[in-house]
Amino acid sequence: MTERGVSTVLDYAMTLAIAAILMSALIFAAGEFVGSNRERVVETELRVIGQQIASDVQTADRLVQANRDDDHMKDLTMNQSVPDTVAGSSYTVEVYVRSNDEVELRLRTTTPSTNVTVEVLNRTEIEPNTLTQGDYAITYDASETKLEVVDD
Amino acid sequence: MANLKERGQMILLMGFVLAVSFVALALILNTAIYTENLASRSETAGGTEALAHRAMVEASVGELIRFANEENRTEVSGGLTDAKEYHKMESNVSQGVAELNESIQRHTTASIAFVNVSVPQPGSDTLPGVSNDFERGKEIEQTSSGGLTDSSGTINWTVVDNAKLEDGINGTRKFRMELDTSTVPSRTGTRIFEVNVTEGPGESASNFWQMDVSENGASEIVVRVKTDEMSPSETETCTRDVAALSSTVWVNVTDGTFAGRPCPALDFAEDLNEPGLTDYDVTFNNSNQVEGTYSLIANTDDVGSNAGPAPTVKNAVYSTTVEYTYVAPELRYRTEILVEPGEPE
Numbered sequence: 201m202t203e204r205g206v207s208t209v210l211d212y213a214m215t216l217a218i219a220a221i222l223m224s225a226l227i228f229a230a231g232e233f234v235g236s237n238r239e240r241v242v243e244t245e246l247r248v249i250g251q252q253i254a255s256d257v258q259t260a261d262r263l264v265q266a267n268r269d270d271d272h273m274k275d276l277t278m279n280q281s282v283p284d285t286v287a288g289s290s291y292t293v294e295v296y297v298r299s300n301d302e303v304e305l306r307l308r309t310t311t312p313s314t315n316v317t318v319e320v321l322n323r324t325e326i327e328p329n330t331l332t333q334g335d336y337a338i339t340y341d342a343s344e345t346k347l348e349v350v351d352d
Numbered sequence: 353m354a355n356l357k358e359r360g361q362m363i364l365l366m367g368f369v370l371a372v373s374f375v376a377l378a379l380i381l382n383t384a385i386y387t388e389n390l391a392s393r394s395e396t397a398g399g400t401e402a403l404a405h406r407a408m409v410e411a412s413v414g415e416l417i418r419f420a421n422e423e424n425r426t427e428v429s430g431g432l433t434d435a436k437e438y439h440k441m442e443s444n445v446s447q448g449v450a451e452l453n454e455s456i457q458r459h460t461t462a463s464i465a466f467v468n469v470s471v472p473q474p475g476s477d478t479l480p481g482v483s484n485d486f487e488r489g490k491e492i493e494q495t496s497s498g499g500l501t502d503s504s505g506t507i508n509w510t511v512v513d514n515a516k517l518e519d520g521i522n523g524t525r526k527f528r529m530e531l532d533t534s535t536v537p538s539r540t541g542t543r544i545f546e547v548n549v550t551e552g553p554g555e556s557a558s559n560f561w562q563m564d565v566s567e568n569g570a571s572e573i574v575v576r577v578k579t580d581e582m583s584p585s586e587t588e589t590c591t592r593d594v595a596a597l598s599s600t601v602w603v604n605v606t607d608g609t610f611a612g613r614p615c616p617a618l619d620f621a622e623d624l625n626e627p628g629l630t631d632y633d634v635t636f637n638n639s640n641q642v643e644g645t646y647s648l649i650a651n652t653d654d655v656g657s658n659a660g661p662a663p664t665v666k667n668a669v670y671s672t673t674v675e676y677t678y679v680a681p682e683l684r685y686r687t688e689i690l691v692e693p694g695e696p697e
Contacts, residue, residue: 223366230373238380245387252390259399263685266403269519274675275686278397282390287383 238287239312245286246307250318253293253305253336253349256280260338260347261322276340279352284334293331295349300325322347398680401464405456406676406689409469413674414693416448421491421649421668435479437667442474442486445672465683470675489670490655493647494663497532497600500545500639500646502656503663507641512634513654514552522621523651524634525670526694527605531565531644533597536573539566545642547605549621552633559629561621565603565642567594573601575610581623588617600644606694649694 260278267273284290286309294306303320320326327341327348337352420441453469460467472485482488492511494500502509515523537544549561562578571594576587592601592611601611608618624632634650646663651670656663671692678685 219362223362227366227369227373230370234373234377234380237377241380241384241387244384248387248391255395256397256399259395259397263399263402263687266406267687268521268690271519272673272688272690274688275684277684278399279682280397283386286387287380 235312239314242287242289242309242312242314243316245283246291246309246314246316247318249282249286249291250293250305250307250316252282253280253331254318254320256338257303257320257326257347257349258322260340261324264324264340264347270342270345273340273342273345275342276338278338279335280338281335281352290332293336295326295329295331297326297328397682398465398678399683399685402678402680402683402685405460405467405678406687409452409456409674409676410689410691412452413445413449413469413672413689413691416445416452417669417672417691418693419448420444433477433479434667435475435481436477438486438488438669439474439477439481441667441669442472442483442672445486445669446472446474449674465678465680467679468677470677472672472674485674486672487651487670488653489649489651489668490653491526491647491649491666491668492656492663493666494645495647497530497643497645499641499643500529500636502639505640507639508635508637509639510633510635511656512648512650512652514631514633515650515652516631517621517624517629521690521692522624523631523670524620525606525649525692527620527634527646527648528607529603529605529644529646530600531603531642533573533594533599533601535641535643536565536567536601537641539568539574541566541641543638543641545639546637548635548637549624549632550635551629552631559624559626559632561624563605563618571595573597573611575603575615575618577617577619577622579623590615590617606648 256278260276263276264270264273289309289311291307291309294308296304296306298304301322303322303326305318305320307316307318308314324340325344325346327344327346329349331349331351333351335352337350339348339350340346341348449469450471453471456467456469473483475481475483475486475488499505499507501507512524517523544564544566546562546564550557551559558580560578560580564576566574566576568574568591572591573594575590577589578587582588590610592613597611603610603618605618605620608615608620610618621632631652634648649668649670656665671690673688673690676685676687676689
């Protein structure tokens with residue numbers, strides 16, 4: 201009897217423990233899976249958004265460079281938009297100017313922490329700035345002969 | 353039974369947590385699909401259309417100027433003052449641009465964007481009367497084959513005096529020569545036909561662009577270019593086999609082609625864009641050494657000042673500036689287009 205009683209309690213406790221371990225392992229694995237996918241998606245999306253912005257900046261650059269002389273350019277405004285958030289997290293786009301013809305877009309999210317860099321091929325100078333939302337405008341500053349990428 | 357119930361609850365809880373995870377996963381993957389879709393979209397602002405229309409406007413206005421220079425002038429033979437002749441040519445270009453604008457608007461407003469081309473104002477028909485929208489110039493032309501001397505036979509002479517150089521844009525265009533291949537002198541001879549681009553007599557000689565045409569002794573015609581940026585012994589050349597040419601050979605100086613094919617060495621007035629340099633001269637040296645025809649348009653009054661019957665000098669519209677506006681829902685683009693037909697970008 202005593203043995204059986206011990207056995208039943210032990211059996212029950214062990215079953216519970218094993219079930220708990222199994223369940224938490226499964227839940228942990230599922231969480232990890234979702235988390236890693238989210239990170240991957242965020243990175244892909246940032247890259248796509250970066251390339252969209254870069255392509256718009258390059259279009260603006262072409263519109264400016266079509267002129268034989270900077271003085272001819274009177275006005276250029278291009279309004280564009282990209283999603284405000286990527287997989288639920290907000291992000292920033294930094295227009296980083298390494299040198300006049302080496303410009304990068306650095307896209308960042310904090311949760312999950314992701315960094316993506318996209319190169320811009322340009323001939324017109326670009327003013328450094330940081331974008332914090334999805335609607336943006338590319339304008340030309342005739343007095344400084346520079347392109348600006350700003351929140352709209 | 354109590355045990356069974358508890359176990360059932362845990363499995364249920366686990367199932368619920370897993371279900372939530374998979375829903376989250378589905379949402380995230382959905383975002384990915386949306387993004388990939390975004391990536392496949394082409395440029396949406398309309399910059400490409402704006403550029404295409406711009407190029408079309410530039411080409412059309414260029415044709416209007418070319419037509420005015422070639423055709424309109426013949427209608428005003430004799431008796432007209434320079435100012436009246438310029439006024440007539442400019443008015444014709446202006447009228448053409450107005451018609452062009454009307455037809456562009458008819459085709460674009462309904463569909464994609466609002467496109468407008470400003471109509472350049474012609475200068476008045478009395479001197480000076482120069483309009484801001486037009487630049488007046490002269491065309492020098494030798495239409496019948498012969499030595500490239502001026503009318504009094506001077507062999508070293510100034511074809512263009514003080515062509516204006518503004519913001520690195522040079523002041524001569526449509527410069528081309530058709531030379532008789534049999535008359536091109538051998539390089540071993542001391543005197544070879546040269547085109548010199550310099551700051552002019554009495555000014556700094558440190559800026560120059562020089563081109564000469566000769567035969568190299570191997571039955572090939574050579575266009576040789578020298579500039580102040582090269583070391584004294586260095587030259588850039590383009591060579592064409594005489595046997596492959598007809599009796600004449602085209603040297604298109606502005607377009608940079610020689611015998612119809614691109615010649616990278618031929619980059620007119622390359623390296624002449626020093627800061628502070630505002631004008632330059634074009635001179636022909638040893639111009640009796642070769643025979644042929646040529647023409648060029650310059651943005652100055654002082655073209656071929658000694659020219660008589662051959663070569664001839666005529667009034668010509670050098671360039672015009674129109675304002676081009678393109679307004680689409682996501683793009684506003686306004687710029688001035690400087691139209692100089694025959695001038696590569």
